[in-house]
Amino acid sequence: MAKFHKLTVKNIRPETDECVSIAFHVPEELKPEFEFTQGQYVTLRTDINGEDIRRSYSICAAPHEGELRVAVKKVPQGKFSTFANEVLAEGDEMQVMTPQGRFFTELKENQQKHYVAFAAGSGITPVMSIMKSVLKVEPQSNFTLFYGNKDAQHIIFKEQIEDLKNVHMQRVRVHHVLSRENPGADLFHGRIDEEKCNSFCNLLLNPQNIDEVFLCGPEPMIKAASNVLEDKGVPTVNIHYELFTSPNQPSAKQHATAKKGAEVKGSVEEGRVKVILDGEETNITVGTDGDNILDAALKAGTDVPFACKGAVCMTCKAKVLKGDVKMDKNYALLDEEVNQGYVLTCQAHPTTDEVVVSFDD
Ligand code: FES
Known part of the structure; x- marks a missing residue:
């Protein structure tokens, strides 16, 4: 069962103007409990003005990096994300839940796969962990990333992504898609919607050669990319997505694929x-x-x-x-x-x- 433990903030690093990554010190005796798989997340818990606030954040580190680090992007009126970006300091303690989630596929050294990810904004966080892991563990696999942001300034992990591209030149392709800035080609200007995904599939990808897809970002992007990729023949089981929500978000914002169990009707009075x-x-x-x-x-x-x-x-x-x-x-x-x-x-x-x-x- 997932469990909270009190951990100390080891390092806070600004990633953009409105995003920090936070690394926690994990004491030796807790290391087995905090082992994680690429793409997983932790829930952070703290008291802000007397309110018990919990939020889940993806781990941006890869397991081989030996660090538990999450990225927290400041969202408007976001109690926890504002606190993390503006108040939290190194040496502070925080309740951190043991890692959870299944936004990953099993990696094997001798596997030769083509992974494709579509991420937007802070949706890059688990994708970073997955990309770094794939490149490390599967030397014969390739990775293509489509990453949407407002403008170049808001690209989280920009330098790390560049470094990965430089180190693994033959295996990594990265396409930045900017909505408020024209990066010089109309194909990469705008949001990642169905039209864009279609163009990417027609011009930059061969859907027959895609083995696993990872989608993380706002729901419209997840839907657009999965619709297009399914239409092009990528099996649904190979399309993985990560959806975040908070208690106050309207359910309309959530993915419309409620699973079995949601359909059972009728409850007792008491x-x-x-x-x-x-x-x-x-x-x-x-x-x-x-x-x-x-x-x-x-x-x-x-x-x-x-x-x-x-x-x-x-x-x-x-x-x-x-x-x-x-x-x-x-x-x-x-x-x-x-x-x-x-x-x-x-x-x-x-x-x-x-x-x-x-x-x-
Ligand atoms: S608390 Fe997240 S699914 Fe119930």
């Missing part, structure tokens, strides 16, 4: 739910006041894990051992996990009088 966490059992009542199992468990004083509360991060995953629940939304669990009884407790409401959910399974 359900008695037994929550098992770290071997301890807590009995709670989940009523019709809109509370989900996670919120009810939090109100009862348990320390159940969560981050996004938006059906995306999977931090609140638990297994239903008895009874049934329905989920409002599910953007994280695979069908097979739902079939095995796993639910996102931040979206789960009891549909039977008695339910037992375990965070330990």
Whole structure:
């Protein structure tokens, strides 16, 4: 189970005017727990003006770099991102959750693949980790990156990307796409939308030779790129995307592919739910006041894990051992996990009088 640990900020590095990367010191005894795979993320937790704030950020480092580093881009009115960019200092302590996520494919030294990534803004963060890992672990694989930003000034990891290109000249192709600045070619001016993706596929890519695709950025870009690539014959299973959301984002902003489990209808007036966490059992009542199992468990004083509360991060995953629940939304669990009884407790409401959910399974 994902768990918070208090870590010290080892280094803060400005990446652009509005983005910092933060490295944490991981003590020797916690290193096994903080091992990660390229493309994963951590949830950071801190108290800002008495409010418990949690946000998930992708790790920009590759596992072989031996560093736990995330990038945090300042977003307008973003409580945590503003705090991280303006207040947080080296030596400060912060709760960091052990790494999670499955925005990756298995890398093998003798594999020869063509990886293609579409990223926009801070969506480059997990892609950096993936790109560096692919280049290190698979010497015969190639990587093509399409990276969208407002202008050249806002390109996060610009120099690192250039360095990778220079070191792996034959294996890396990078195409910057700028929306508010014409980089000299109309093809690379504008947003990464369906039209652009079509042009890229026609002029710069052979979709038959794409093995894995990684998409990370705003939802319209993810949809545009996946639609075009699927149309061109790239199998859906090879198109991977990372979607971030926060509790306050309207659900319309989320990816429209809710998975099985979101369709179960009907809830009971009041359900008695037994929550098992770290071997301890807590009995709670989940009523019709809109509370989900996670919120009810939090109100009862348990320390159940969560981050996004938006059906995306999977931090609140638990297994239903008895009874049934329905989920409002599910953007994280695979069908097979739902079939095995796993639910996102931040979206789960009891549909039977008695339910037992375990965070330990
Ligand atoms: S808290 Fe993120 S999916 Fe439930």
